[in-house]
Amino acid sequence: MSRNDRIHLLLATALAVGAWTGARAESEAPEPARMPETQQTEMQPAGTPETQPAAVPSPPAPMPVGNVADGKVAYDVCAVCHLENGAGRPDGIFPQLAGQHASVTYRQIADTRDGRRTNPIMCPFAATLTDSQVLADLASYIESLPLPLDNGKGPGIDYAMGAELYARDCADCHGDRGQGNAERLMPMIASQHFAYVARQIDDISGRHRENADPRMVGVAWTYSQREREAVADFISRLEEAQQLVPNPEAVPE
Numbered sequence: 001m002s003r004n005d006r007i008h009l010l011l012a013t014a015l016a017v018g019a020w021t022g023a024r025a026e027s028e029a030p031e032p033a034r035m036p037e038t039q040q041t042e043m044q045p046a047g048t049p050e051t052q053p054a055a056v057p058s059p060p061a062p063m064p065v066g067n068v069a070d071g072k073v074a075y076d077v078c079a080v081c082h083l084e085n086g087a088g089r090p091d092g093i094f095p096q097l098a099g100q101h102a103s104v105t106y107r108q109i110a111d112t113r114d115g116r117r118t119n120p121i122m123c124p125f126a127a128t129l130t131d132s133q134v135l136a137d138l139a140s141y142i143e144s145l146p147l148p149l150d151n152g153k154g155p156g157i158d159y160a161m162g163a164e165l166y167a168r169d170c171a172d173c174h175g176d177r178g179q180g181n182a183e184r185l186m187p188m189i190a191s192q193h194f195a196y197v198a199r200q201i202d203d204i205s206g207r208h209r210e211n212a213d214p215r216m217v218g219v220a221w222t223y224s225q226r227e228r229e230a231v232a233d234f235i236s237r238l239e240e241a242q243q244l245v246p247n248p249e250a251v252p253e
């Protein structure tokens, strides 16, 4: 892409972001939870990982070994929205990417590029990443960025409820500290922005995130609005590098 093309793409996308976030805000009036149709037979009871080990999703193609220095150059265009340090925005419009497992980023972008995940804003950028080496370089550079801890936090009013739900329903896959698992392609979600996590839980339960793990969908759709926010708040306060018990300093007053 020439520099001019890139500038045009960014301008068009910036306009689209505005339109898209506005439209979503309107269309996101809370709906009563509905059981996703195809989910009804495969629904698993939450919190019984030993009876049903999580399926390992297969990546689109084996990931080549990434080159961090080349990834830094390719990341230039991403920094416009996700920022130089990969922190995204505390209001959650742009997710934090820093520190994410390369295997996870690689898969998410390939899924978006190949139409397995609808993500209108990211689509034009993902579409340019047809070279799996460039994609692996980018994903490796993103993984090398230190996790910023000044992310957008939730209101902190239901911390205990969030901790309990997280341990019961999420920790098996995302890890007890939200560290994820590179090999199983489980995203690190620790200290992700509250508003982004809350929106993803809505998308997951409403099946707008088409590549979502069915077991996670099965849990998320049962949550009330309050439970979604409680668990998103807890996740926003998890610090990957911390000890196994939630960081006491992260517990709101």
Ligand code: HEC
Pocket (backbone or CB within 6 Å): 010, 013, 014, 017, 074, 075, 077, 078, 079, 080, 081, 082, 093, 094, 095, 097, 105, 108, 109, 119, 121, 122, 125, 126, 138, 187, 199
């Ligand atoms: C114009 C703004 C914009 C640009 C430029 C952009 N992104 Fe994004 N990106 C977004 C938005 C908005 C989302 C979240 C969409 C949603 O809420 O589902 C996102 C989501 C993502 C996600 C999904 C996070 C996850 O774990 O599922 C990844 C990965 C990502 N972007 C990587 C990149 C990379 C790499 C680049 C550069 C090639 C890039 N983005 C460029 C706006 C942008």
Ligand code: HEC
Pocket (backbone or CB within 6 Å): 054, 055, 057, 095, 165, 166, 169, 170, 171, 172, 173, 174, 185, 186, 187, 188, 189, 196, 197, 200, 201, 209, 211, 212, 213, 215, 216, 219, 220, 231, 232
């Ligand atoms: C069976 C394993 C599993 C369980 C249980 C699970 N997840 Fe996930 N989760 C995944 C996988 C795999 C992905 C990445 C692909 C996708 O969207 O499914 C993901 C993605 C996510 C994302 C998006 C991350 C990003 O960067 O965009 C969020 C947020 C999330 N999960 C939250 C939760 C919460 C909250 C719970 C508990 C209520 C939960 N998950 C339970 C496997 C799981």
